[in-house]
Amino acid sequence: MGMNLKLKNMKVAVVGLGYVGMPLAVALAKYGPVQGYDVNKKRVADLKEGWDSNREISSAVLRATSCEFTDNIADIADSQIYIVTVPTPIDDNNDPDLDIVEKASAALGRIVKKGDIIVYESTVYPGVTEDVCGPIIERASGLKSGEDFFLGYSPERINPGDEVHTVENITKVVAAQNDDVADLLVELYGQMNGGNIFKAVDIKTAEASKAIENAQRDINIAFINEVTMLLNKHGLCAHDVIEAASTKWNFLPFRPGLVGGHCIGVDPYYLAKSAIDVGHQPEVILAGRKTNDGMGAYIADRIDYYLGENDRRDADILVLGFTFKENINDIRNTKVIDVVRALKDKGHNVDVHDPHAMVDEVKDYYDLDILSALPQEKQYDCIALMVPHSAYKEMGVETICRYVKSDNDARSIVYDLKHIWNNQDFPDSVDYKYL
Numbered sequence: 001m002g003m004n005l006k007l008k009n010m011k012v013a014v015v016g017l018g019y020v021g022m023p024l025a026v027a028l029a030k031y032g033p034v035q036g037y038d039v040n041k042k043r044v045a046d047l048k049e050g051w052d053s054n055r056e057i058s059s060a061v062l063r064a065t066s067c068e069f070t071d072n073i074a075d076i077a078d079s080q081i082y083i084v085t086v087p088t089p090i091d092d093n094n095d096p097d098l099d100i101v102e103k104a105s106a107a108l109g110r111i112v113k114k115g116d117i118i119v120y121e122s123t124v125y126p127g128v129t130e131d132v133c134g135p136i137i138e139r140a141s142g143l144k145s146g147e148d149f150f151l152g153y154s155p156e157r158i159n160p161g162d163e164v165h166t167v168e169n170i171t172k173v174v175a176a177q178n179d180d181v182a183d184l185l186v187e188l189y190g191q192m193n194g195g196n197i198f199k200a201v202d203i204k205t206a207e208a209s210k211a212i213e214n215a216q217r218d219i220n221i222a223f224i225n226e227v228t229m230l231l232n233k234h235g236l237c238a239h240d241v242i243e244a245a246s247t248k249w250n251f252l253p254f255r256p257g258l259v260g261g262h263c264i265g266v267d268p269y270y271l272a273k274s275a276i277d278v279g280h281q282p283e284v285i286l287a288g289r290k291t292n293d294g295m296g297a298y299i300a301d302r303i304d305y306y307l308g309e310n311d312r313r314d315a316d317i318l319v320l321g322f323t324f325k326e327n328i329n330d331i332r333n334t335k336v337i338d339v340v341r342a343l344k345d346k347g348h349n350v351d352v353h354d355p356h357a358m359v360d361e362v363k364d365y366y367d368l369d370i371l372s373a374l375p376q377e378k379q380y381d382c383i384a385l386m387v388p389h390s391a392y393k394e395m396g397v398e399t400i401c402r403y404v405k406s407d408n409d410a411r412s413i414v415y416d417l418k419h420i421w422n423n424q425d426f427p428d429s430v431d432y433k434y435l
């Protein structure tokens with residue numbers, strides 16, 4: 001017998017208002033009653049004031065939204081659909097840390113009612129929703145999963161800072177414990193993107209799909225990173241080689257670089273752990289992680305080598321960009337820190353500039369003082385571009401050269417990790433290098 005679920009009469013609560021949850025809550029609130037709940041009182045107070053410290057949603061949109069923000073879980077107890085978007089990080093041993101998602105599940109277990117639906121969006125490995133979270137909710141509520149309350153899973157694909165792939169236009173995968181709930185989720189999420197929903201056969205399939213998407217990307221980048229290292233030894237330019245290879249119809253043109261952030265550098269460890277749990281030793285997945293995690297040290301070695309070639313020791317280096325990727329202010333798990341620390345260990349003096357990263361946050365997380373404005377007077381032996389923020393892409397050769405020393409015999413280095421200045425005509429006093 002069908003469950004006769006009617007979205008029209010349902011209230012939605014989003015649990016965890018970070019990079020994923022807050023924009024989702026605001027987007028869903030266009031179509032029906034939505035509340036956003038977070039344990040972080042400061043975050044909730046900021047959002048109520050119209051301030052998104054992640055800079056994803058403007059104050060005007062936040063002030064206009066019908067979404068109600070709260071730090072009191074009792075306020076969301078009358079919802080029928082709960083969407084969980086809390087962090088799923090790794091610990092110091094690179095093992096999945098499910099602590100936060102477990103705590104959120106226990107808290108929901110204390111307010112869940114018969115007929116409610118709990119959808120997880122946090123990235124996990126297959127089985128976490130039904131075999132880890134479900135039993136926690138059952139224990140806290142005394143209700144039965146799949147009978148009294150229903151679980152769903154819908155992996156999040158948004159890519160902060162990406163204006164092309166947005167909640168409104170990317171295909172969303174959904175899955176649930178039964179077809180009626182899955183259909184309700186198709187309707188719920190479909191409101192936001194014109195019905196562009198893929199219904200996965202079951203929750204574990206949807207969980208696995210997310211884990212392999214990011215692991216695949218990680219491995220592809222790792223391959224290109226390894227290729228770049230060997231091409232460097234050949235004295236060849238990886239970008240030129242990739243450009244030539246890209247003329248083949250089925251070559252995948254990934255670019256070398258640092259792999260930071262809390263998705264691509266993290267999710268493969270979730271997949272690896274789930275492999276080990278079922279008795280499969282993951283080789284390729286972990287090899288990709290190892291290669292990518294070593295890139296910071298490799299890049300610092302290259303910069304140090306080029307400086308040495310130009311007789312520049314104990315050099316003054318200006319690192320451009322600190323966030324984990326371009327045009328966002330997110331510094332969590334940025335791998336630029338590996339480059340900065342390795343360069344300092346080699347005896348260089350390093351200044352770091354980033355137009356987006358928050359100075360206080362960098363100090364708190366990494367005990368590092370960064371510049372939010374480019375230095376007025378100082379000149380450097382090396383400019384090391386790490387993050388291709390638009391502001392850097394727009395810099396012409398004259399602006400770049402303003403920051404390099406040109407007053408002695410040795411040439412200065414411009415190290416362009418992302419190859420964004422390859423069309424610039426640098427003067428002879430500059431040795432232009434890239435990954």
Ligand SMILES: NC(=O)c1ccc[n+]([C@@H]2O[C@H](COP(=O)([O-])OP(=O)(O)OC[C@H]3O[C@@H](n4cnc5c(N)ncnc54)[C@H](O)[C@@H]3O)[C@@H](O)[C@H]2O)c1
Binds near residue numbers: 038040043107156160
């Ligand atoms: N950021 C991305 O680009 C992205 C993309 C796809 C998937 N994901 C996944 O989405 C999930 C959330 O990521 P994020 O980047 O939004 O994290 P985030 O750290 O930006 O936000 C998480 C929020 O959850 C809150 N929180 C923690 N415990 C809570 C609890 N018990 N109850 C209520 N709120 C709680 C935190 O205070 C924080 O505001 C993760 O699993 C992540 O892997 C993230």
